[in-house]
Amino acid sequence: MSSLQKTIMKNKLPPRIPRSSGIAKLAPFGATRRKDYSPVSWKKYFEKYVDVETDEGSFRVYLSPEPDHPSRPRIITLHGGGYSGLSWSLFTEEITNMIHCQVVSMDIRGHGETKVKDPDDLNIDTLVRDVEQVIQKLYDEEPPPLVLLGHSMGGAIAVRAAHSPVLEHYVQGLAVIDVVEGTAMEALASMQSFLRGRPTHFKSIEHAIEWCVRSGQVRNVESAKISMPSQILNCQTGLLATNEVESHADDVTAREAVTSLAPIRHGPLVDRIAEESDESDTEAMDDADANHAACVVAKRAAADAADATDVTDATDATVATDANGATDASDANEATYLSDASDSADASDASDAKIAKRAKDDALFAVPNAVGDGNAMKYRWRIELSRTERHWAGWFAGLSRAFLLSKSPRLLLLASVDGLDKELTVGQMQGKFQMQVLTRCGHAVHEDTPGEVARVVASFILRHRLTTATENGEQMNLVSAPGC
Secondary structure: OOHHHHHHHHOOOOOOOOOOOOOOOEOHHHOEOEOOOOOOOHHHOOOEEEEEEOOOEEEEEEEOOOOOOOOOOEEEEEOOOOOOHHHHHHHHHHHHOOEOOEEEEEOOOOOOOOEEOOOOOOOHHHHHHHHHHHHHHHOOOOOOOEEEEEEOHHHHHHHHHOOOOOOOOOEEEEEEEOOOHHHHHHHHHHHHHHHHOOOOEEOOHHHHHHHHHHOOOOOOHHHHHHHHHHHEEEOOOOOEHHHHHHHHHHHHHHHHHHHOOOOOOOOOOOOOOEOOOOOHHHHOOOHHHHHHOHHHHHHHHHHHHHHHHHHHHHHHHHHHHOOOOHHHHHHHHHHHHHHHHHHOHHHHHHHHHHHHHHHHHHHOOOOOOOEOOHHHOOEEEOOOHHHHHHHHHHHHOOHHHHHHOOOOOEEEEEOOOOOOOHHHHHHHHOOOOEEEEOOOOOOOHHHHOHHHHHHHHHHHHHHOOOOOEOHHHHOOOHHHOOOO
16 A cells, blocks of 8 residues: 555544644643644745746746756756645755756646646646756756656656657656556545545644644645645735745744743634643644634534534423423413513524524535635645646556656655555566655655655655765765665
8 A cells, every 4th residue: 555545544534633732731831832733834945936927827946056067967846746846845955965967847837836827737748848848948958868757656756758859869868756557546546535534724823733743645744834824824814825935934923022021821823723732731722723623613613503402402301391380380481482482583593593503504514624714724735636636647547557668767755565456566576767765754755854855855856867966965874865
């Protein structure tokens, strides 16, 4: 079972809502311990970005610093569905520290800051054509050596682009992360269920990052701080959350400066959740967490109302059947009840309408609600992946054969040793490609363990003499890094 399949199976139900204890858990010297989910700017990892104009629209491309020589390889990184080019941020920092190269990370159509005429057209041929046009626009003359590196959906694009007549001559390496035709096609049957298990909206950027980490989508907090803002939009402005990161950091700094003057024992901030305890504290939720649980509370309201009605009915029945003269009291209560009901018919009808509406909502309980207070939902997903289902099979059909037939050196990184399908298993036994299995990571391998992925990719590039190691890379003995 592949890492993607395991992730889907674990997410049949919506992820647990972030919770905290009602009382802040204090670290030594009285300081409250909190995990920091504040977003981080991409500018620490990429030198700049360019918006490449093509016939289809504008494509956002993030670039690391230029290499020391024009002949150095360019690593074209292609992200998975729902992610963005910023998911390669930590990887970029690592690999440019190991070898002489430049990372070129683009937002695929429908994702990130890319704006095209038809963002829902994620047909594999369209996606490959986008990559071709972006590379041609970036390098007016003959492109430098290219290494195509793709994760999940991006891996499928990389494999097809390696066969493109426009790029094939320049592609000197092909690396694919955690995508195999057999396991990917099997996982598609559960993909909609997996997507329904995600929240639809988030209260703040911090809560989106926290959900990303706690749900297991990305296990590396530092990577989630950079990549998650590029996956959500501000519902009011329609702009990507990355546009708010720097101003957000200034607001946090000012707020912390004010907070530092307050008494040490204080409750959690609105956009942060205090560290939860191991035992009894996990059973309590403070007001902020109650907002987070709005999706559960709303669905339980109808059940509570029904229970209250049953209790009232049971009480009336008990009064009516009580012995020793309770009959007269019951008649009086009944008369009072009828009088009240007559006077409040309109209110009763309104109440019935509300209960009916709640019952209808209960029927849709499988559809996830937002994480946070329903009245303050500020962010939503950049792309609705469920609407792209018609393209999923086209991404992965024939992928294994296309990978094996690529003329350039091939590298496959997996998060699970049992992720190979039959065709790739035979090819790997015949030595047709290099394979590396990385443990302690989820489907987003390059985000969970960016250093290990960078080390494997750098060794792969050095082994085929596409570049040379940096001073730091020479001390890491990269060429002899383990591989299958």
